[in-house]
Amino acid sequence: MIAPIRIVPLLPVSSEFVSSLAHPLHSIFQTEIILDLPLDNILTAVYDDSRLQYNSTDLIRELLNRFSPSSSKIIGITSVDLFVPILTYVFGEAQLDGTAAVVSTYRLDNTIYGLDADPILFFQRSLIETVHELGHTYGLYHCKDQECAMHSSTAVEDIDLKSAMLCKNCRDQIGIGD
Numbered sequence: 001m002i003a004p005i006r007i008v009p010l011l012p013v014s015s016e017f018v019s020s021l022a023h024p025l026h027s028i029f030q031t032e033i034i035l036d037l038p039l040d041n042i043l044t045a046v047y048d049d050s051r052l053q054y055n056s057t058d059l060i061r062e063l064l065n066r067f068s069p070s071s072s073k074i075i076g077i078t079s080v081d082l083f084v085p086i087l088t089y090v091f092g093e094a095q096l097d098g099t100a101a102v103v104s105t106y107r108l109d110n111t112i113y114g115l116d117a118d119p120i121l122f123f124q125r126s127l128i129e130t131v132h133e134l135g136h137t138y139g140l141y142h143c144k145d146q147e148c149a150m151h152s153s154t155a156v157e158d159i160d161l162k163s164a165m166l167c168k169n170c171r172d173q174i175g176i177g178d
């Protein structure tokens with residue numbers, strides 16, 4: 001079995017929503033999923049008041065400060081907008097072959113594009129991006145298979161072409177059985 005996954009809801013994200021990711025993540029990674037208590041005091045430390053966004057690299061560092069050393073992968077899930085300095089925004093960020101990752105659901109919500117809310121699509125996008133960032137923590141690079149969750153995506157339209165599943169090649173690389 002691959003390393004367990006610790007999911008940390010970062011408030012104000014809905015912890016009920018985050019907990020709904022646990023079962024599909026268990027099916028995909030076939031490992032133990034630990035759902036942590038929500039954290040409510042971590043985001044203010046990484047807020048950039050000139051960009052009005054939250055620094056994802058700093059957020060990963062904060063998670064590591066609180067949880068490492070850890071034999072689990074740690075994924076923080078937040079509803080606020082994340083960035084790295086060279087990009088307008090990121091859907092998430094991960095330590096490649098490391099411990100921690102973060103995912104933002106902010107830009108996965110149709111309503112920020114002026115469209116009607118679509119809870120099923122929102123869930124699917126959130127699951128895909130969570131699988132993607134976790135895949136990086138297990139050492140996976142971007143995958144050429146357009147349906148694989150490890151395919152790279154810079155816009156929601158790209159995410160919508162993917163599935164939440166890892167292709168066989170990616171599964172083989174990290175040692176997940178069929």
Ligand SMILES: [Zn+2]
Nearest residue numbers: 132136142152
């Ligand atoms: Zn990636």
Ligand SMILES: [Zn+2]
Nearest residue numbers: 143148167170
């Ligand atoms: Zn793949």
